[in-house]
Amino acid sequence: MVTKSKTSETETKIVSSTVWSAGAGCHGGCGVNLHIKDGELVKVEGQESHPYNQGTLCPRALALPEYVHHKDRLMHPLIRRGERGTNTFEQATWEEALDLIQNRMNESRDKYGPESSIFVQGTGRDVGGWLVFLAYNFGSPNWMQALPGNSCYHPRLLSMKVAIGDFVVPDNSQCHVDRYDNSEWKLPECYMIWGQNPVATCNDGNHGHWIIECLKRGSKFIVIDPNYTWLASRAKLWLPIRPGTDGALALGMLNVIISEELYDHKFVEKWTTGFDELRERAKEYPVERVSEITWIDKDLIVEAARMYAKAKPAALQWGVPIDFAPEGFTVAQAINHLWCITGNVENPGGQIVAKPAFGVTSYPMGQDAIEAMYGPMMPKEQQAKRIGVDDFPIVRDLHWRAQPDATIDQMLSGKPYPVKSTFVAGSNFVVAAQDPYRWREAFEGMDFNVVVDLFMTPTAMAIADVVLPSSSFTERDGVRAWWSPLTAQHPALRVGECRSDAEICFELAGRFNKDFQFESLDDLYRFYLKPSGLSLEEVRERNWIMPPQGSDAMPYKRHEKGLLRPDGEPGFNTPSGKIELKSSMMENWSYDPLPFYTEPDYSPVSRPDLVEKYPLILNTGSRTIAFFHSEHRQIKSLRDMNPDPTVELNPETAKEYGIEDKDWIWIENQFGKCKMRVKLSPVHPKIVMAQHSWWFPEKVYEKDYGAYESNVNVLIPGELYSKTGFGGSQVKSLMCQISRVETE
Amino acid sequence: MASNGLWIDIEFCTGCLACEVACRYEHGFAIEEFGIKVVEQVLNGGQTFNFVPIPTDLCDLCVSRTAKGNLKPACVQHCLAQVMEYGKLTDLVKRMEEKPRSTLWSPKPRKADRKPFASAAA
Ligand code: SF4
Ligand code: SF4
Ligand code: SF4
Numbered sequence: 001m002v003t004k005s006k007t008s009e010t011e012t013k014i015v016s017s018t019v020w021s022a023g024a025g026c027h028g029g030c031g032v033n034l035h036i037k038d039g040e041l042v043k044v045e046g047q048e049s050h051p052y053n054q055g056t057l058c059p060r061a062l063a064l065p066e067y068v069h070h071k072d073r074l075m076h077p078l079i080r081r082g083e084r085g086t087n088t089f090e091q092a093t094w095e096e097a098l099d100l101i102q103n104r105m106n107e108s109r110d111k112y113g114p115e116s117s118i119f120v121q122g123t124g125r126d127v128g129g130w131l132v133f134l135a136y137n138f139g140s141p142n143w144m145q146a147l148p149g150n151s152c153y154h155p156r157l158l159s160m161k162v163a164i165g166d167f168v169v170p171d172n173s174q175c176h177v178d179r180y181d182n183s184e185w186k187l188p189e190c191y192m193i194w195g196q197n198p199v200a201t202c203n204d205g206n207h208g209h210w211i212i213e214c215l216k217r218g219s220k221f222i223v224i225d226p227n228y229t230w231l232a233s234r235a236k237l238w239l240p241i242r243p244g245t246d247g248a249l250a251l252g253m254l255n256v257i258i259s260e261e262l263y264d265h266k267f268v269e270k271w272t273t274g275f276d277e278l279r280e281r282a283k284e285y286p287v288e289r290v291s292e293i294t295w296i297d298k299d300l301i302v303e304a305a306r307m308y309a310k311a312k313p314a315a316l317q318w319g320v321p322i323d324f325a326p327e328g329f330t331v332a333q334a335i336n337h338l339w340c341i342t343g344n345v346e347n348p349g350g351q352i353v354a355k356p357a358f359g360v361t362s363y364p365m366g367q368d369a370i371e372a373m374y375g376p377m378m379p380k381e382q383q384a385k386r387i388g389v390d391d392f393p394i395v396r397d398l399h400w401r402a403q404p405d406a407t408i409d410q411m412l413s414g415k416p417y418p419v420k421s422t423f424v425a426g427s428n429f430v431v432a433a434q435d436p437y438r439w440r441e442a443f444e445g446m447d448f449n450v451v452v453d454l455f456m457t458p459t460a461m462a463i464a465d466v467v468l469p470s471s472s473f474t475e476r477d478g479v480r481a482w483w484s485p486l487t488a489q490h491p492a493l494r495v496g497e498c499r500s501d502a503e504i505c506f507e508l509a510g511r512f513n514k515d516f517q518f519e520s521l522d523d524l525y526r527f528y529l530k531p532s533g534l535s536l537e538e539v540r541e542r543n544w545i546m547p548p549q550g551s552d553a554m555p556y557k558r559h560e561k562g563l564l565r566p567d568g569e570p571g572f573n574t575p576s577g578k579i580e581l582k583s584s585m586m587e588n589w590s591y592d593p594l595p596f597y598t599e600p601d602y603s604p605v606s607r608p609d610l611v612e613k614y615p616l617i618l619n620t621g622s623r624t625i626a627f628f629h630s631e632h633r634q635i636k637s638l639r640d641m642n643p644d645p646t647v648e649l650n651p652e653t654a655k656e657y658g659i660e661d662k663d664w665i666w667i668e669n670q671f672g673k674c675k676m677r678v679k680l681s682p683v684h685p686k687i688v689m690a691q692h693s694w695w696f697p698e699k700v701y702e703k704d705y706g707a708y709e710s711n712v713n714v715l716i717p718g719e720l721y722s723k724t725g726f727g728g729s730q731v732k733s734l735m736c737q738i739s740r741v742e743t744e
Numbered sequence: 745m746a747s748n749g750l751w752i753d754i755e756f757c758t759g760c761l762a763c764e765v766a767c768r769y770e771h772g773f774a775i776e777e778f779g780i781k782v783v784e785q786v787l788n789g790g791q792t793f794n795f796v797p798i799p800t801d802l803c804d805l806c807v808s809r810t811a812k813g814n815l816k817p818a819c820v821q822h823c824l825a826q827v828m829e830y831g832k833l834t835d836l837v838k839r840m841e842e843k844p845r846s847t848l849w850s851p852k853p854r855k856a857d858r859k860p861f862a863s864a865a866a
Contacts, residue, residue, distance in 0.1 A: 045821070057822045063765050209758070215756065233793035234755075
């Protein structure tokens with residue numbers, strides 16, 4: 001939608017669009033007005049009429065003009081001419097670059113089979129949908145997220161999928177256009193925040209400040225976090241947990257709720273199976289034991305469990321530390337059971353099932369969705385070559401991506417079949433993956449690597465043979481249903497020769513697949529929109545459309561109305577039709593069907609032998625609103641908010657080590673060391689809380705932009721710690737030592 | 745005499761810094777310039793944990809937006825926690841009475857005739 005307004009000198013064009021990263025670096029979908037003057041983005045504003053953000057906006061989206069017109073943006077395709085990793089890129093035309101990619105990847109496909117090419121993304125924002133489209137048109141089942149253990153939301157997603165048949169999110173009235181004033185919605189009486197900082201992030205499609213609105217309106221908060229965050233300071237209860245022990249805490253709370261008969265008897269009886277077995281399992285976690293494991297006072301655990309269970313309704317927001325816990329899958333299962341046994345499923349102000357608006361899939365979130373979209377494109381025997389299917393039944397039966405740890409192993413070993421080329425988009429794993437050296441080595445061994453990004457990154461610098469310049473969301477069109485409302489993106493300007501991921505993947509898909517069925521991107525968007533019955537023109541014109549109440553994308557009580565199962569019967573989309581507290585799918589796969597706790601591999605409990613050398617607990621990845629993972633370090637308005645790689649220390653701990661505020665310190669363990677700058681804060685005294693994925697775009701003369709000096713990921717082992725293949729890259733719970741950096 | 749001001753609820757300001765950036769882009773300030781600056785206040789063993797946004801003397805209360813009538817100041821509109829209000833000081837004083845742990849500002853732009861650190865603050 002474009003409107004024009006006359007300002008003093010030149011005309012400003014205002015394009016109304018919807019955030020879908022790149023740019024803001026989030027999973028959210030804020031409505032924005034892009035102010036364009038002389039072909040440049042000069043200002044970004046929130047759209048007041050948009051139900052998602054109601055006019056508000058974060059600093060990252062507000063600073064987009066700096067991002068879009070940054071001097072370091074990649075403007076042209078680049079082809080490497082000299083040795084890999086030595087910055088010998090030369091500008092090329094799109095035709096040259098695409099021809100080269102087509103030839104090299106076709107060669108690899110002819111020689112080693114399509115599965116020998118892998119398609120790699122970073123965190124799952126906009127690019128994943130395009131990569132799977134490209135991968136399937138190329139003929140490879142190996143679409144992958146560059147993250148050990150798939151440890152970002154996927155353990156949580158899949159554990160909900162096996163228990164509930166769908167996945168649920170806290171209800172902040174996001175499905176109602178009138179939001180908090182809606183009469184059907186209820187304010188959560190209790191809001192439990194589990195390992196997440198909603199102030200700094202809008203994770204997994206949830207806008208963080210929706211939760212703050214509930215706080216303002218009177219929800220009582222429980223915050224589970226080793227750090228005393230601002231939200232913890234405003235909470236009724238703060239549970240400073242020992243990192244990595246979330247599974248024990250959840251089981252302990254389940255035990256309190258069940259043994260004190262605080263669960264929702266009616267809901268449990270009518271809609272769940274396996275309750276008795278869960279009761280028995282939970283008994284193994286009496287509060288004394290849980291207190292000992294988690295370091296949380298036992299009365300506090302009991303009080304929190306009671307408060308959550310008694311509140312009607314109660315909402316729960318959780319974060320990525322759950323995925324990172326050892327066996328993250330089962331930790332998520334335990335927390336999931338908290339809302340299930342308290343009847344906080346599909347109720348106003350509890351957890352609601354997230355379904356794409358109007359049944360539109362713009363980013364397939366399951367094997368079933370991919371099959372529904374592109375199924376006939378890839379025969380079953382080809383799909384069976386997805387890396388990880390042999391070792392991980394969840395990858396085989398449920399998940400839709402190659403298992404990352406198995407993929408890295410296979411890239412290094414060439415077994416059972418060789419991996420030869422990669423297409424990487426929106427991932428900076430040389431900085432962002434655990435054990436980055438191993439990742440770099442795996443990609444260095446490839447015959448051919450393509451990297452698509454907006455800026456030159458350490459990853460592109462280290463491994464790319466061809467670099468393609470991608471665009472921000474302000475430069476591209478699209479439709480998105482993640483979840484509601486259905487939204488449109490509109491190109492407001494062009495920058496350099498940049499092309500969107502959609503354009504790049506669409507063009508290449510057409511080159512790779514001789515039976516390619518789409519004439520244009522619009523054609524493809526129409527294909528996506530088919531289930532909605534809406535025309536592309538209407539979606540573009542209206543910018544966002546909330547599905548009508550009563551449709552299957554809208555809450556509440558859909559299990560009673562038969563809106564969750566494909567057969568239209570009441571119940572949940574699981575084998576038994578009920579919420580499976582004891583999972584029949586897990587049982588079939590020979591996994592423990594009930595939640596359990598495992599101790600982190602490197603902790604004072606599991607490795608007392610290391611305590612003397614590494615007495616402190618290393619917890620990494622605390623968020624700041626200034627950045628998303630490895631992004632935004634070159635955006636000055638944002639970097640100024642957080643100029644240095646920051647590690648938070650309790651003042652007592654600092655004193656003990658002779659460290660002062662703003663000192664640079666070494667953080668060190670058996671795997672590596674890095675240098676960060678101290679911020680004294682009310683974090684737990686035993687915990688060293690470090691930001692992650694630091695590199696320095698300004699250090700152009702250093703190898704890979706100084707990607708290893710302040711990158712805490714070099715202290716994190718790359719092995720997999722989960723039997724399911726989901727969860728357990730232990731970035732939240734390791735052991736370490738600290739010391740002041742002595743200036744020479 | 746000043747008649748309008750900014751009311752800010754300190755209890756719920758999350759320190760998200762949207763106000764700083766929104767203000768900068770609304771006025772075309774340089775990146776080193778601030779019309780409003782948020783100060784972190786973690787004191788008394790962490791018992792006090794507040795963010796306090798303070799308008800600078802570049803703040804003109806977004807006169808070009810508010811003069812048009814229906815536009816709120818850029819910071820007020822974008823504030824992620826929606827803790828700011830713009831209006832008549834006399835009305836905003838009532839907001840302070842209703843809502844403790846809040847502040848009220850009566851900003852007035854001041855043209856600086858000296859910029860001793862001009863190189864750092866363009
Ligand atoms: S981070 Fe949040 S506020 Fe910013 S654009 Fe994304 S969803 Fe919107
Ligand atoms: S009122 Fe306008 S000028 Fe003043 S701080 Fe807010 S955005 Fe800046
Ligand atoms: S935008 Fe609002 S919540 Fe954020 S720092 Fe400014 S006043 Fe506080």
